[in-house]
Amino acid sequence: MKSYFDITGDGGSDVLGQVARQRARIKENLSGVRHMVAIASGKGGVGKSTLTMQIALALRAGGSRITILDADLNGPSQARLGGLSHAPLVPGPAGLSVPASRAGIGILSMGTMIPESQSLEFDSVAEGDSHIWRSTREFAALADLLATVAWGDLDFLLIDLPPGAERTFQYAEFFGEGTAFVLVTLPSALARGVVSRSVSALRRAPNRILGYIENMSGYLCPGCGQVKPLFPTADDVDLDLTHLGSVPFDPQLAALSDAGEPMPADSPSEALAATRSIASRLIQELEKTS
Secondary structure, three states, X not given: OOOHHHOOOOOOOOHXXXXXXXXXXXXXXXXXXXXEEEEEOOOOOOOXXXXXXXXXXXXXXXXXXXXXXXXXXXXXXXXXXXXXXXXXXXXXXXXXXXXXXXXXXXXXXXHHOOOOOOOOOOOOOOOOOHHHHHHHHHHHHHHHHHHHEOOOOEEEEEEEOOOOHHHHHHHHHHHOOOEEEEEEEOOOHXXXXXXXXXXXXXXXXXXXXXXXXXXXXXXXOOOOOOEEOOOOOOOOOOOOOOEEEXXXXXXXXXXXXXXXXXXXXXXXXXXXXXXHHHHHHHHHHHHOOO
């Protein structure tokens, strides 16, 4: 009986050829995208998805063409944030068309196709080892989306990543060195400690890290209108990255995000002003390597 070690090449399956052809399709599909930026953390619950949407809105207000890829297949948030919970992908002449929010932001999210009450399941023949199969199937599904969606001409493709320091590194390898990274943390020592692991992991990859955003850096007191501390100061964990900005927690923004509505453009919200500043800083950092 022959073992796998006795098989030469791909055993006649043409797997390598299939992979090469898919990579070529992905490269061609994304050829009109000027900047690919992944928003990552390593730590869950830091407001990464909400920040991704707010940055997209700020960039869109400046005239940029934006699409968000919600890469968290089993925890998609962008569909709700964009008010697109019932907007499935529609086939078009150049591939699948990406639904757009009322603000004009394209959103590709499993949340537009699968109800929030259901999880995305990947059948596995490896009983007891389904976690290995699942990871493989997730990246295969993302590759299929990248190869079959009509991305068009974009200034920015923002990628909302799932949590996990090691997974952050896996996505860096998957998307390739042309994708830059922004990390999101909270002011707490616990969050910064986890994010520092993502920084360490990413430094094994060729991707550029543009910097970090400190989210929930205080909260907007509805009574006095001042921003007050939400977490103890955590200066003992140095991320050794460019600080792109800090965003306070705004209850109004949280309520609007749950409803899938953007903050009014004329709102005096400090959170809105902060994300606009971060969007400008992001452009500056990207232009340094363009």
